[in-house]
Amino acid sequence: MRAVREMTSGSPTGAASTLDVAALRRDFPILQTTVHGKPLVYLDNAATSQKPQAVLDTLSRYYAETNANVHRGLYQLSEASTRAYAEARLRVKNFIHARLKCEIIFTRGTTEGINLVAQTYGRQHVKAGDEILITHMEHHSNIVPWQVLCEEKGARLRVVPVTDAGELDLEAFQRMLSDRTRLAAVTYVSNALGTVNPVKELVAMAHARGVPVLVDGAQAVPHLAIDVLDLGCDFFVFSGHKMFGPTGIGVLYGRAELLEEMPPYQTGGDMILSVRFDKTIFNSLPHKFEAGTPDIAGAIGLGAAIDYLNHVGLDRIASHEAELLRYGTELLHSIDGVRILGNAAHKASVLSFVMDAAHPHDIGQMLDSEGIAIRAGHHCAQPLMERFDVPATARASLAFYNTREELDALGKALERVHEVFG
């Protein structure tokens, strides 16, 4: 955390200063490693991000010094563990600017958060003939849970189209909201294209028709400052591992009024007040939705990731990433036979592309031999791939620790791909 401290002490307001990326990179042990004898160039951040030493230290310190189960023991360690777990929840609440701590439910990740809402709120409210509205750019995790629910209930899944530039068709969204719509589930940032959707506007449109909105924030949290009250959304889900935290921990934010009325998702220990064979009384929020021993270390690790992000500064991250995106876009345009998919006016730092000469998997393989890690595939967004008539794309997704030099390495390697396969 040395780099971060120097930076923040030098610039208490933080707005105008730029990132000292070289110093920040030293906070990430994995970024010091080599692959096939070459320095690792990690450009697969939309799949998962790397972890700073501060998060790693928090995890190992938790297990070395604080480990005990939460909400149970009447001993010092358990109290410390319970307190740390509660503090992590508070950090998440502040991070997304929720109103109440109890509106923060820890999950295994975005996927579990969406399934939780589909299986509780969804099953409670969706009936035969009803509609659920999603978009053509959703990740499979924000398609399939709704599809399964619709099949079960005899409801209809409606899909808002995407333009050739990769933007959501807002007029269609407006038009497709109907009296039968029970929920709209939209991604904030497209994992496959990088498109940033105007979520606040979408929520306003939906609410005008009395439709609640779930926002898939998985790809938004590492790039954008989140304010769920300002967005106005009813549910907001994300994963820790995409924002420099550990895998296995995620968050469901829900408005307390909605969460209160929803039935539990899983049942068991910790989510009960009392159990008798004739009647069990469920615990209050957030515990009602956290059956069993939670991922205590994961939650605390996520709290450390939030601290880290706050120290780096999401505003500085945004300006550095915007500059990288601009540079990377120009670079890819300059290479023969490369076509970028997703040219939205408002984009996160994701470069999804195809090459005339080489299949994305061959591109990925060639890049790997240069130590460059990108994703090649359908990015769990097969309907979107079909929309653009490609089987797959190659995707370089950037984080704040990426540099121009790394993009230059990508460009050089792609030139070579063009030579070999062209």
Next chain:
Amino acid sequence: MAQSNRALYEQVILEHNRKPRNFRGMEDADRRIEGHNPLCGDHFTLYLKLNGDVISDISFEGRGCAIAKSSASLMTTLLKGKTVREAEDLFVQFHRMVTANPDAPVDEKAVGKLAVFSGVREFPIRVKCATLSWHALLSALRGTHSSVSTE
């Protein structure tokens, strides 16, 4: 190119990828089968004409990575005029080679031209690419399914 990729992307593979052989549909095919790898989005259609138990014509179309495409292409060139039994035997040898330990010697007599795919042994994830068209072929020959999937 780094050493390992040079071994994977042999010139023969790159050449078949650029100019795949027997890359066409076949309206009067006796057998037609889809082969796809849902993880890659790769998708080929394989066409066969059989004269008794001899493969009298074979072609394919679709899209996929260089390994999948060149493997399908090379397969079609090797199997025209071969019996069903010979095709199955060749697949067994080919499969044995691409799933073998990277250090194991390649039995060039058994696999013939398919030895160019020995580099795949270093990349287990690409075995599916190399064998996609072969799995489709086997299924077509046995006439059991109208499509095969690697998953």
